[in-house]
Amino acid sequence: MKQYTVGVDVGGTNIKLGLVNRFGTIVEKAVLSTRHVNKSRKRLIDAICISILKLIKEKRLAAKDILGIGLGLPGPIDSKRGIVSFLPNIPGWKNVPLKNILQKKLHIPTFIDNDVNLITLGEWKFGAGQGCRNMMCMTLGTGVGAGLILNNDLYRGEGFSAGELGHVPLNEDGPACNCGGWGCFERYVGNTVLLQEASKVFRNKDIQLPDIYRLAKQGDQRAIRFWEKTAIHIGNALAGVVNLLNLRLIVIGGGVSKSFKFLDKTIHATIKARAMKVPAAMVKVVRAKLDDDAGILGAQVLVKESVSGR
Numbered sequence: 182m183k184q185y186t187v188g189v190d191v192g193g194t195n196i197k198l199g200l201v202n203r204f205g206t207i208v209e210k211a212v213l214s215t216r217h218v219n220k221s222r223k224r225l226i227d228a229i230c231i232s233i234l235k236l237i238k239e240k241r242l243a244a245k246d247i248l249g250i251g252l253g254l255p256g257p258i259d260s261k262r263g264i265v266s267f268l269p270n271i272p273g274w275k276n277v278p279l280k281n282i283l284q285k286k287l288h289i290p291t292f293i294d295n296d297v298n299l300i301t302l303g304e305w306k307f308g309a310g311q312g313c314r315n316m317m318c319m320t321l322g323t324g325v326g327a328g329l330i331l332n333n334d335l336y337r338g339e340g341f342s343a344g345e346l347g348h349v350p351l352n353e354d355g356p357a358c359n360c361g362g363w364g365c366f367e368r369y370v371g372n373t374v375l376l377q378e379a380s381k382v383f384r385n386k387d388i389q390l391p392d393i394y395r396l397a398k399q400g401d402q403r404a405i406r407f408w409e410k411t412a413i414h415i416g417n418a419l420a421g422v423v424n425l426l427n428l429r430l431i432v433i434g435g436g437v438s439k440s441f442k443f444l445d446k447t448i449h450a451t452i453k454a455r456a457m458k459v460p461a462a463m464v465k466v467v468r469a470k471l472d473d474d475a476g477i478l479g480a481q482v483l484v485k486e487s488v489s490g491r
């Protein structure tokens with residue numbers, strides 16, 4: 182019986198794989214470094230295929246036991262046709278029919294989507310967003326992205342590029358952004374920007390986000406203020422989201438969310454101060470629950486919905 186799915190979360194640094202049983206439990210995991218294989222597209226695809234087959238074999242399963250494979254990739258993906266439009270941080274990917282390539286090699290039904298979309302599906306079905314009809318899941322990392330569940334369905338947009346919260350302008354002026362715009366939300370809360378800011382505040386160019394979390398826990402006022410300032414930026418962006426979409430829930434994941442307890446109050450206060458009363462009173466902002474597993478579990482949601490033709 183086909184009761185397993187394989188989830189693959191392709192990131193700029195590493196690729197996480199997981200074999201998931203029909204109850205949504207990850208029964209086998211693997212990680213491989215992207216850096217050694219991302220020089221050529223063929224090498225990256227071959228490495229993914231080998232890892233998937235190894236994962237299946239390790240549990241003494243075969244292709245016939247696998248309902249499908251779901252892959253999340255960091256870029257705009259035409260999930261309907263199974264085409265990677267492009268990957269901003271991995272060179273050599275433009276209009277690649279990845280779904281067909283993988284199906285030919287592996288003989289298992291394969292589905293692809295944007296990585297944050299899969300994380301959102303994972304948190305929605307298995308994590309912090311269970312039972313929620315209208316929600317957003319935001320990931321705060323080097324890039325800032327979001328996935329939207331609207332009326333119990335993943336909203337991908339007309340050209341599969343909805344959810345680019347990191348590139349919503351927070352400011353009419355503001356610093357230039359990689360996307361070609363300026364004053365984007367990502368230019369205030371992306372990891373690179375936060376670390377630049379932190380190296381000035383703490384006069385330490387090697388400081389990392391977990392260090393600032395630890396300092397805040399110890400009561401260091403500079404660290405507490407650092408997270409408060411970050412939370413104000415997040416709250417400002419979310420006030421716009423809340424006014425536009427009147428969501429019930431916003432889930433925050435990614436590296437910065439590990440400091441959620443130092444962000445929580447200020448995010449809520451900023452939303453309350455700046456958003457309209459009715460939507461501001463209804464929305465809850467919570468930390469993601471699944472961390473690194475969200476994309477792998479979300480892949481199962483994608484596979485099941487795709488196979489059943491939803």
Ligand SMILES: [Zn+2]
Nearest residue numbers: 348358360365
């Ligand atoms: Zn931008």
